Amino acid sequence: MRSTATTGTEARMESFYSRYRNVLLLVAILLAQIIGLAVQVRRPSAAGSGDTGQVRLIRYWVTSIVSPLEEFFLWTGHGIRGAWHGYLNLRGVRNQNLALQAEVDRLRMEQASLAEDVRQGQRLQALLGFKQQYIYQTVAAQVIGTSGTDQSRVLLIDKGSLDGLRPDMPVITPDGVVGKVRDVFRHSAQVLEINDAASGLGVILQSTRLRGILRGNTEGQTEIINILPDEQIQPGEAVITSGGDQVFPRGLPVGVVERVVNDPERAPYMAVLVHPDAKLSRLEEVLVITQIGNTLPTQEESDLISSEQRAADVLAQRLPGQDTGPQQTKLGPNGKPLPGQDPNAPPPPAQPPQPLHTDRFSPMGEPDASAASSSQAPMSAAPSPSTQPGKKKRRASVPTAPATAPATDAAPAQTLPEQASPAPAPTTPPEAQP
Amino acid sequence: MALLDHSTREEVRQHRFHPAVFILAPLFAIFLQSYLPLRHPGFALVDLPLCITVYFAVSRRNPVSGALLGTGIGIAEDALTHFPLGMQGIAKAIAGYLAASIGARIDVDNPGTRILMMFFFTLLDSLLRFGIERLLLNLPMEWFFGHELLRAAINALVAVILFSLLDRLRQRE
Structure with a gap:
């Protein structure tokens, strides 16, 4: 049964x-x-990638299969495009080179002018005990793929652990911040973009110095969250990294403020929509910051010094009154240098700058002492210091402009002939000589 | 009505493909899905792996193999994102299972049927993923109905072209 x-x-x-x-x-x-x-x-892993070992292995397998194909397609496409563009641009290379050289000169001068500010800033930061972070080393990487869905803002790059990449390294372009490294494989890595909802970035508004956290929303926009409604934030204000997240160095450009909107999830706080500086939807190459330090990198320091030296040369070439060498000496019809163009002649003495508003202490308006004594120019109504002992030389150089006449009118008439004269001005007035 | 009925058993026979097609076609679809949005960001609206899942499921007309194929393709897609593995695997497993079940009952070689079918499965896939993200993973996702309708329409149109290309890979009996 x-x-x-x-x-x-x-x-x-x-x-x-x-x-x-x-x-x-x-x-x-x-x-x-x-x-x-x-x-x-x-069970998220402690490495920051959020994956356990088996999951990481599956990701590694899929990435290893997909990335070689993507690299091949990118390489082929770049090869064809590079050959075509190289041919087309060949004719404009010379002009472009000249324009670039001029821009390099201009930038060197700008850099030289800012160098002293940089050093002063470093001294002040050292005094305050503030640790500035500088980018020491970067690895250039090619973007070879995406996650394939608009819900996950992840990029695939062609550099991995063999190139020194580690999770949480910052990824940037010259335009601005892109994101940070998430999963690293041997020859490739995943980058989480700043407009993903899972990302987070410490930022600061450049002019208002307001700090906040920048993250992505579900629509793929970047926003700074938890902003109080009474904050005065204007559209167009620049947003930079604050360095507070311990991932990105301070001062990298992130974007500009687009507008301030209500944040229904975090009422009564507001959200500031930010337009990213980096073109996140059309990235081709990125830089992964692999090393950050607290002092100015050696390369930048040497660049700064060379820029200062080079800027002096550039400035010397552009100054019209400077000796420009024998090849630029103008010759007369008889083959001899024109008057005032003798290359062996000593350079004219440097003239002090012309004052905007001359007064009786201005050095430019001083006439010759002998002329002053011989002419019948009216003396100043102000008490003369001539009676003071030991001030004889100084007294001779006191301007004799009439007190009633405006000083600005009188000064140019007196200084112009003096400036135009090629002969060196006497350093000591005749009457002051023993 | 002629579109939805099979009068003979001959019409519901399984289509045969070379085994390499079952491996290479999904891989190529995943590669294109990862690569093309880099050049054309709007391509992220298209879901080529889903099209492949539905096509092979209705061709094989075996629900279990459809579910397994959907699982494999979905997990491979998940591996390229930062989400936990299985999110798209679950959605595509259900889509593959249902597609194979439907394929055994209706004529799926007709372009009109294919458009309707792909439109429905894209919406279903989006709905399943949204449910998994919000209910299982508690991710901050929002449902944009207009966006999903547009996505479904685009996928339906792409699927008609893709399916006709894949039809050429069928083995003749």
Whole structure:
């Protein structure tokens, strides 16, 4: 009897299984994946990537299969485009080179003018105990792929752990911040962009000095959250990294303020929508910052010094009154240098700058002492210091402009002939000589 | 009505493909899905792996193999994102299972049926993913109905072209 019942139960089970086999298998597949999801959410790794070992292995397999194909397509496309553009641009290279050289000169002068500010800033920061971070080393990487979905703002780059990349390294372009490295494989790495909802970046508004956290929203926009409604934030204000997140160095450009909107999830706080400086939807190359230090890098220091030296040369070439060398000496019709163009002649003495508003102490308006004594120019109504002992030389150089006449009118008439004269001005007035 | 009925068992026979097609076509779809948005950001609206899942599921007409194929393709897609593995795997497993079940009942070679089917499955996939993200993972996701309708329409149009290309890879009996 028992064996008959058992056989009946088995038959029923078998018929149940055969009838619902497909559904049962689907439920098993779904259950396995749900359990896998739960395990991944409960056990994030400590490396910052959020993946356990097995998950990382699956990601590695998929990336290893996809990235060589992507690199091949990119390489082919770049090769064709590079050859075509190289041919087209060949004719404009010379002009472009000249323009670039001029721009390099201009930038060197700008850099030289800012060098002293940099050093002063460093001294002050050292006095305050403030640790500035500088970019020491970067690795250029090619963007070879995306996540394929607009819900996950992840890029795939062609550099990995073999190139020195580690999780949480900052990724930038010359325009601005892109994101940070997430998962690193041997030859590739994933970059989480700043407009992803899972990202977070410490920022500061450049003019108002307001600090905040920048993250992505569900629409792929970047926003600074938890802003009080009474903050005075204007559209167009620059947003830079604050360095507070311990990932990005301070001062990197992030974007500009677009507008301030209500944040229904965090009422009564507001959100500031930020337009990223980096073109996140059309990235081709990025820089991964692999090393950051507290002092100015050696290369930048040497660049600064060379820029100062080079700026002096550039400035010397541009100054019209400077000796520009024998090849630029103008010759007369008889083959001899024109008067005032003798290359061996000593340079004219440097003239002090012309004052905007001359007064009686201005050195430019002083006439020759002998002329002053011989002419009948009216003396100043102000008490003369001539009676003071030991001030004889100084007294001779006191201007004799009439007190009633405006000083600005009188000064140019007196200084212009003096400036135009090629002869060196006497350093000592005749009457002052013993 | 002629679109939805199979009068003979001959019409519901399984289509055969070379085994390499089952491996290379999904891989190529995942590669294109990762690569093309880099050049054309709007391409992220298209879901080529879903099209491949639905096509092979309705061609094979086996729900279990459809679910397994969807799981594999979905997990491979998840591996390229920063989400936990299985999010798209679950959605595509259900899509593959249902597509294979439908393929056993209706004529899926007709372009009109393919458009309707792909439109429905894209919406279903989006809905499933949204549910998983919000309910299981508690991720801050929002449902934009207009965006999802547009996505479904684009996928339906792309699927018609893609399916006709994949039809050429069928093995003749």
